Amino acid sequence: MASKAVLTGEMFTQGDIAAAEGAIAAGCRFFAGYPITPATEIAERMASRLPRIGGKYIQMEDEIASCTAVVGASYTGLKSMTATSGPGVSLMNETIGLAAMTEAPMVLVNVMRGGPSTGQPTEASQGDIMQAKWGSHGDYEIIALCPSSVQEMFDFTIQCFNLAETYRTPVFLLADEIVGHMYERLIIPPEDEITIVNRKKPTVPKEEYLPFKADGDLVPPMAVFGEGYHFYATGLTHDERGYPVMTPEAQLELIPRLCDKIRKNADKITQAATFETEDAEVLLLAYGGEARSAMRAVKDARAEGLKVGLFRPITIWPFPSDQLKKAAANAQQVLVAELNYGQLVYEVERHIRGEIPVHLIPRPCGVPHTPNELLKEIKRRTQ
């Protein structure tokens, strides 16, 4: 296996491996994980690749430890990630809150499988959409990107790292088993064509450094352990020095900033892809692996003269509200097809605000809708 960091060129590969290569191309040099179907291939790839390029791989005793080690590594300045599936995220949620609170840049890949509990380990699902947003306790914001192809597993993992570094926050690559285990062509661009963002470093003298004093963009510059800044971070509510403070004022200062650094930059973060939405009377919304079927269904509907368009949110969190409203401008209804029993549909309803009907096309089982099934549903709703 190659000892270069960026494997520029073409390969026929799997989504999970593309995510690992995307991470390495983004500069990730630390991976801690625990085996879990259907995300194990990411750990295996990182275990093979990282030692060859001077990176660090460690298999931890569980997902709690994996996620916590990633936060520790992030505080030493390494771009760090873990990869898991829903059951692992359930365990990691404790540390996701810690990472949000201590503003540790990190990337988590969730290759979603059927749940609840052990569910269907080898089958696809999009059942962790709300878990990604609301998994840990308390108020915080999360960023989650949702890939639909092997190429996007690579591209979006790089974007996840760039977002994590920009906003000092945990970021999800919210994939599903379909995309994780799909084999397709992957094109890895030359290293100098890949956009890389690194976290802001302090510019003040070490003794003046306040680790949680934010700049105008609400993001504090981040020193790393070992450079003599002697700074402290805690999961407790803290002031700009990082010291615990148990007053309402401290909470009112910190929590809105943690949320607003993402909310107020939502226009810079959110992304969506659209297809044939300009004149669409029916807007079909789908994401991840399910969006592949949805694309075919829209093309087939158009071939039959039906005015159907596809809206594919790329950032699930924050939700691309403005993009949805624009795509739905001429629509009479929105159909939400997802591999669960109804999750993102609540967010869609929240943004559509009852202006047009929103219908769920649920699929709480391991295989996506076929294009024909979606086409039938489109016809049923329009006739």
Place this chain on the structure above:
Amino acid sequence: MTATTQSKPSQEEHPITRYVRKDRIPHIYCPACGIGIVLTAFATALDNLKFDIDKLTVVSGIGCTGRASGYFEADGFHTTHGRPIPFATGVKVANPELKPVVISGDGDLFAIGGNHFIHAARRNVDMLVLCINNFMYGMTGGQQGPTTPTGAITSTTRFGNIENPFNLVSLAASAGAVYVARWTVLHARRLAKSIEKALQKDGFTFIEAVSPCPTLYDRHNRFGSGLDVLKLYKEISVIRNFSDPMKAEIDYSTRIVCGEFVDEEKPEFTQRLAEQSARLQKR
């Protein structure tokens, strides 16, 4: 911390105050709590070694001892409950030049964090784990924990604890720690020397510091004041260096076996990782 809470501060600064975040004083600890003695022993060890503070990362979990990391003028992190060891593992693996020191309590390290402890010891990741054992959960008001002696009264064992406690030095030794010692807070100088030794070792090291909790444990179990408990330690503690850790179970009324139990050399995790990585990069 004892050094900074003396009633008559001298003109000259005490040598260990430079390791303390003075703006965090006064600390949260109760009068006669043993945590301050252990933290002073730790700072003394740093001072005796002239330890490079830039390379030190103090990590702690949740509880009274969990607040320890916030009192040192060094890089520090206060994790969620039970997780200081995996955090320290991440720090050490990511930057092997750093020396993580985990200072945490018996509940944090051996109940909620027990799995992390045995696995870090098994891997032999270089770090010092300094456990302040006060036999129950102090911060939440004195509940039974994994080191509470059988029969002891706590707020959740009003009729006597019916569980068996862990023998921490035996657990650490069997999980693979390369250095294992136990002292009470009465053995402040021996404890500091032990910390010095552990800081210089390359591998997973463990020191248990038996500490009074006069506010909760010792009061509920009628051991008297903090001073009474120190007198008890003087009476019942015996030093048996390199004795069998299996036979060093604590009986809080009659016998606390102290001393060094393990001191050996084993390949350290991040060194092995670096060697393997160097070999692979040469290919």
